Amino acid sequence: MTPGLPTYRVRGIGLAACIAVGATAVLYLVVALGPLLGMVLARQARADGDGDLLLGAVLAQALLSLPMAVVYLTAAVLVIIWTWRARKNTDAFPGALPTLGAGWAIAGWLVPFANFVVPARVMAGVARDSLWRRFTPTTVVVWWSSWLVFSVGERVVSRRDSQAYDRLPEIPSTDAGYQAYIDYYGDSLLRNAVPAVACVVAAVTLILLIQRISAAQEARIASAAPVWPVAPVAPVWPVAPVSTPGTPGTGGTIGA
Template sequence: MRCQTCGATTSSAHHECQRCHTPLGQPAVTPGLPTYSVRGIGLAARIAVGATAVLYLLVALSPLLGMAIARRAQTDTDPDLLLGAVVIELLVALPMVVAYLTAAVLVIIWTWRARKNTDAFPGALPTLGAGWAIAGWLVPFANFVVPARVVANVARDSLWRRVTPPLVAVWWSSWLVFSVGERLASRLDGRAADALPENPATAGDYQAYADYYRDSLLRNAVPAVACVLAAVTFYLLIQRISAAQEARIAHAQPAWPTASGWPAAPPVGPEALPVGPEAPPVGPEAPHRA
C-alpha cells in the first residue's frame, strides 16, 4: 500500500506514513476543506522582503555619504551642504518604508493562507488557530513569539517534519535582532542628532557632523546584517513551504479521467465518422440543410 500524499510504501505496523506522517488510507488533502494558492502571493512576498532588505541596507550605508558631505562642507565652509545629506537620507528612507509596509501586508496574507492550508492536510498538527497568523504579527508582545510559532507549525506540516526546521530559528532570531537593534539605533541617532550644532561655523562643528555619521554607520551595522540574514532565510522558507503546499494540493486534484471504467474521450477528426452502410454521405452527395 502506498501513501496518497508522498507515494511512499506504508506498513500496517504504523498508523501513519513514516515519511510524510499522513494517516494510513487518508488522501493528500481532506475533501471538502478549502485550500488556497500560495504560489503567487508567496512570490510577491519574497520580492517585497528582498526589496526591503536591499533598501534598508542602503539606508544603513547612507551615513558613508553623509561623512563625505560633512567633510566637503568643512573644506568649503558651506553649512548648506549638510542639508543635502539630510535630503539624501529621506530619499533613501521613504522607498524603504513603502517596501517594508508592502512586505508586511503580503507576508501576513501568505502566512494566513499557508496556515489555512494545513487544516486540510491529514496528519498536520497545528497548535495555533489560523487567526493567529494575522493577529500574531499585530498584537504587542505577542508578536515577539506567535509569528515564529505559526511559521514553525506551517513549516513542519508542509515539509513533512516533526521537528521545526533550523531555518525557522535562524530567521526569527535574526528578525528579533533586527527589530530591536533598528529601534535602538534610531533612538541613539535621534539623541546624537539633537546634540549637533544648529549653525556650524568652526572646524569642530563640522567634525561633529562627520563623527555623527560615522557613529551612525557603526550603530546600524548589526541591524543591517541581521536584516539581510532574516530576509534571506525567510525568502527560502516562503519558497520551500509554498512549493511543498502547491505540490500537495496539485497531487490531490484528480486528472481526467480519474478512474478505470470512465468513458474515453470521444474521437475527433475523420476517425469520428461512422463507417459502413449507415455512414452519412460526404461530399457533393451530402444532403443540404437549410
C-alpha cells in the first residue's frame, strides 16, 4: 500500500449492493410478466362483460412497479457508493494506473450523455487495477452492453406501451373492444422480453464483478496491514552499578 493514502472496506457494502441488484432483477421480471395478469383479467372481463376488471389490471401493474422502483433506487445508491470506495482504494495500490478520478464514480451516472460511457470506464479501470488484468475483463463489457440494452429498451417499451394504451377504447362494450385489450397485453409481454433478458444478464455480471473486485481488494488490504498492533517499547538505559560499604565497586581499587 502507498503510505498516507486511505483505504476503504468494500465487502460489506458490496454484499448489500449485490442483494439489492439481485432483488431489482427479480422484481423487474415480475413487472415484465405483469401483462400475463392483464391478459387473464381482460379475457375474464370479456366473458363477464365487466369493464371494471380492466381497471384492476392497471392497478395491479402499478402496485407491481412501486416496490421495483424503490429497490432499484436503493441498488443504484449502493452500487455508486461501492464503486467510489473501490475506485479510491486503487489510489493506494502501487502499480495501479487509474485514468479517471474517484469523483467520476458518482458524477459519471448523473451527467447526461457521459452516463453512456463514464461508468463503464470507471468500472473497467477498477477491475483492471484490482484483478491485475492488462486488458478490460470481458465481464465488464458484457455488463455494460446488457445494461445499455436494458436501460434504453425499457424506456422504449414504456413509451410504446403508453402510446398503445392511449389508443384503446376507454369503455369497451363489444367483443372487439375487449379483444383490443387482450392484444395490447399480449404485445406488451412480447415487447418486455428483450429488456427483461438484458436486465438479468446485467444483474448477474454486475454481481460477479462486485464480488470478485471486493474479494481481491480486501485480500490486498489485509495483506498490507499488520496482524497484531505493535506497542511502542520504551528505551532501556544502562544503570550504573551501586557500591555498598565494604564492597568494592566496579573499577575501584582495593584499600583505596
